Amino acid sequence: MNPQYNDMERGTTLLTYQETKEKAEKRRELTQRIKAIIVERLNLDMEPSLITDDQPLFGRGLGLDSIDALELFVVIEDEFGVTIYDDNMEVFGSVNKLADYILENIEE
């Protein structure tokens, strides 16, 4: 789907309070699930809730490396049926970026 078109549509059809609330809740569920997966699969010694949505996962952020990326790539494909390719590695930037990518590509 064209993201620009998506944005336009969002702009023209205003969501009701209820819809917005549901959407936000769904989003929070997804980010919490992603955090739980990261902590469990990579054996991190921390509470999933301590990871913030925009914290960089690699390098200075959470300190993940390319070997962890391979692990995440496999688990995301298994859990969500969404494949990440070599040329869009920026998806691993943060929990929010991962959530965006999953929502965009998930098969309903």
Next chain:
Amino acid sequence: MTVMNADEIRKLLPHRWPFLLLDRVTELKPGVSGVGIKNVTISEPFFEGHFPNESIMPGVLIVEALAQMTAVVYCTGALQAMREAEQEAAATAELQVESVEEVDVSSRVGYLVAIRDMKFMKPVVPGDQLLLKVKIGRSLGILSKVNVAAYVGKECVVEGTLSVSQRP
């Protein structure tokens, strides 16, 4: 059945005694999967110290044997891809390309980057024949997951996942 004997394996892998832990390849799908054999004898140098009173093959060496089998699958896959590219180049243009036979294949053996969820179900002792089964899984960039298992007879003795890296 033999797909590759020990001499052919030595041509492919850079490993040598006492660290070449693969005697024979019995099944091979280049770049995809394979099965190999490692015969364990009391003459193995590691039994001297592991342990003086109880001969058990170190688990890490079984993992190494599985990694060497993985290297065979990887290298033959790379070799096949190079051959195909060579044939294609020869078919489209009359150009002289570097012959695959001249490439030192052993220099293409990658590195082991992760060992995950490895289980050692039963000690491996002199007289056992290890059946080493490997299957290359999903890849991201130069990294790939490999599902590995070692059997003695029908019994699974080691099972787990490796991650390997191509040589950059």
